[in-house]
Amino acid sequence: MFYELFLRSFADGNGDGIGDFKGATEKLDYLSELGITGIWLLPIMKSPSYHGYTVSDFYSVNPAYGTLEDAKVFLERAHAKGMKVILDMPLNHTTITHPWFLKALSGDNRHRSKYLWLEKPEWLKARRPWDNQKVWSKLNGEYYYALFGPGSPDLNYENPELREEAKRILSFWLSLGFDGFRFDAAKHIFDFSKETGKCEYQHERNIAFWKDLTEHCRKINPDAVFVSEVWDDPDIVDLYSTVFGIGFNFPLAYAIKENILVLNPGKLAEALYHVMNRYFGDEILYASGTFLTNHDMTRLLSYMKGDESKALLAFSVLTTLPGIPFIYYGEELGMKGEYNEFANEAQLEPFPWFELGSGPWQTEWKAFASNPPFSGLSYEVQGLTIHSYFSRVKNILHFRKKNSWIGNCKILEIKVKNNVLFLAVEVKGETTLFVHNFNPKAVILEKQGHATLINGELSEFENSISLERMSSAMIK
Template identity: 45%
Template sequence: MVFYELFVRSFYDSNNDGIGDLKGITMKLDYLKELGVEGIWLLPIMQSAAFHGYTIIDFYNVNPSYGIIEDFKELIQEAHKRDIKVVLDVPINHTSVKCEWFQRAIEGDEKYKDYYVWANEKTDLTEKRHWDDSLIWFKYKDKYFYGLFGSSSPDLNFENKELWNEIKNVFKFWLNLGVDGFRLDAAKHIFDYDIENMKFKYQHDRNIEFWKEMISYIKNINPNALIISEIWDSPEVVKKYHGLFDVEFNFPFSYFIKDTIRYHDPRILVQGIEETLNHYITGKVESISGNFFTNHDMERLMTTFDENEDMAKIAFNILMTLPGYPFVFYGDEIGMRGKIIDVNYTEDSQEPMQWYESGFGPGQTEWKGCKFNPPYSFISVEEQEKNNNSLLNHVKKLISFRKDYKWIENSIISNLSNDRFTVSYILKTKDNEIKVYHNIKPQKTKVMKEKYKSYKIYGQGIIKDDYIELDGYSSVILEK
């Protein structure tokens, strides 16, 4: 299943206010269908004052900038008509300070006070989070609250079992509207503060206990609901959660893919597959690997590759020829650029989707100026649809291949090896087998022609009598 990560605000505007909306996505479902998308991961659509939507004011309502509940129902219905699933991002680790729960807590409501984590005599108010030295305790009126993700994001207190029931109601509400599953934001952060000792501490066992109960509840409502986790950490930590969620985002592998290409080093990709896709080598697959390059919190792919389109193409070749589910960040299919200053300022990686070469036209979102994707820079759907060799058409061809060879999702990796130029491996199931070569370097190389019934080249290459001459940043797929 090929997923598309979609930021509503930046995608398509149906009512000329410059902000993307749910009706706009419905209007562009045929674009996604033509691209080959089988699932949409919607970044948060719930009411929020933040541009990114990750600080929720009301878990039971749509952001008014994006439309109304009826618009969401229509989107679900129209997506399903096209055999496209819709997965909703639900950030339950924290709320907005504007959330009614938090406001009632501040006013002294006993029920809601216990929904949050407050400072006491043991608290070190100067404690900082471990990844960037930002403060984690913030004063609001006369109280200090714990907010690992910033001063507008008070963390919820999952020591309180009553809150567990509230979150179940949130999941039920959206499932009843027809959503096909959830992407669980910050899944390792449910229990990340030691209340007894008042100190930051990951408690992975307790996180797992919480998610087991939530997943069981969700699956009782919809047994086919797809649960996708975000655990941004080392392979060792990710493995603690293996088998709990249907799909696990493979953050470590995203860096292995990009570093392989940036440094032209095939050994890095071999190491990455061995370390992060090992369950597809042993055949002991409990959770599907969600493979991707980048997302809303990361620098865009083309920026990482200094705007080298051939490097982006070989990255997509790799993504679409490995088991698991590929995820494409909106706009990466046309090579959109975007840098991240830090984790608190991510707007520049979420610029408006570029539909038109001029930068303007019906449906074009304009909530943000395009610093990295200016008009007349060949970064548009309009321009790239005309060019058979564009990145967009390259990605379409790869997704079409992926859908024709759907068995790859559950295949076993074998014969993984590399030389100075290429990485090669075999993907197989009981009834299918292909061999894949990726030329990681910009120079040409030769691949021995073996006795296969078909040869598919993504990039440039020439098939000769005894060998295949493969251009730089190109791949060949040999089918038994």
């Protein structure tokens, strides 16, 4: 079970208000106690942006986060606690202040070939597939391809020298001690066609590129972990994920949230048959990276309009499905934040260690707009309360860690009866039933084995089980 960690917002180790490696190292016990066994670090490389996805030096740590030695200590301590750490690696583009791009602008042909430049005026008509925005940006009188905005010029991997550079970058971070990578924008390496002058995903070329890089990394570390970020239909996700080993299941995240929001277990069951289809067979080609939210999405409680019971039900459903769960930092506290593509700081706010919004380890790099002080969601308040939202999420995560076999189980059947979602799974010949009550009141179930509460309330009688509203249980 991985924890998506934004270093800038998590824990400040030197008192400058910005999260860093020293702070995160001191908080590893917190993650361990939460039940976390893996950490996904958002980009840590030198970058002018607060989010870090526009890199200006692939071989150094952002000075605000510390040094390479600080990173190494963090990795060593995490490993000592049994945690793997993967690094978010945005290889698709750089920042415009990267030395490569600056040299390219100055006329250096060697570096110029690392980017894609306008060759035909008609190319200016090209638009992004998802929002029809322009993809060509102009600087110093020259047009360059920048799919994710003017500050992020795309790298041109037609250049064989650049491909070798990418391998050296990955080798560098693996040698430091990272256990693998989450590859950002994996389907965008080749996404512009010079033949048609349009944005077109060239999936076969992308997959060949990633196969070359992952094989290189596995020669260094045979157990390296790779996660692909591909927002697309399940069949496209399958193509990439079989190369990486883990693929984020975006359709699953939406299926769970959309249907729990309106309390429609029937539609959720239908969706699960589609988005979790690989877990119905005997051969699983790759692991599904399961999640509810991430840094590019509205936070869970905001999505659920503040309804904690629905958010907890979503967590419960997530943890009873096969795959590898990824938990976005702060979701265990119920942090809020609405996603905005052009200003996504709302869901990247400081982790609220203290109710005051200030104190040892507390980051203060931005205002607490969505999660203000004295709102009762801080760890200081919730960590000491038995029935707090945090305590209930923690119990759900502990349940999943204790029953880690769920990650590799086979789904036998998904059905709905009387607004209750039933999920039957099998592992090593043993069948287990998960039950999620979507009703606003308790339901009585026939007793078919020993029941373990996942979240909510449960009462066992001689021949029946009473599962309270919005509660979840495992029956063996």
